[in-house]
Amino acid sequence: MTDQRTPTPDRPDAGRYEIRLTGRLDAHWAAWFDGLTVSHESDGTTVISGSIADQAALHGVLQRVRDLGLPLVSVTPMEPDDSATTGTQADPIPDTEGVSKL
Numbered sequence: 882m883t884d885q886r887t888p889t890p891d892r893p894d895a896g897r898y899e900i901r902l903t904g905r906l907d908a909h910w911a912a913w914f915d916g917l918t919v920s921h922e923s924d925g926t927t928v929i930s931g932s933i934a935d936q937a938a939l940h941g942v943l944q945r946v947r948d949l950g951l952p953l954v955s956v957t958p959m960e961p962d963d964s965a966t967t968g969t970q971a972d973p974i975p976d977t978e979g980v981s982k983l
Contacts, residue, residue: 897959903952
């Protein structure tokens with residue numbers, strides 16, 4: 882039996898991610914990504930997004946992307962919100978590189 886972890890507030894490593902790929906991934910591949918949303922952007926990229934239980938699960942998704950042979954453009958952690966219930970997209974976590982901490 883496999884341990885299917887579900888993201889919960891008490892799991893600090895759980896989170897929402899947006900994974901952007903170059904090229905179009907056919908809709909029939911969506912099932913291969915365990916409930917993540919697969920969508921297409923006007924710039925010709927494919928976006929895989931949704932909740933991922935932990936870093937190990939994220940690496941598993943990235944291995945599947947690698948196996949498809951589509952170039953990876955970006956992996957963006959998203960701010961947690963009610964996007965699942967409101968139908969709106971989560972905001973990306975702001976880039977803090979170069980910001981000094983006191």
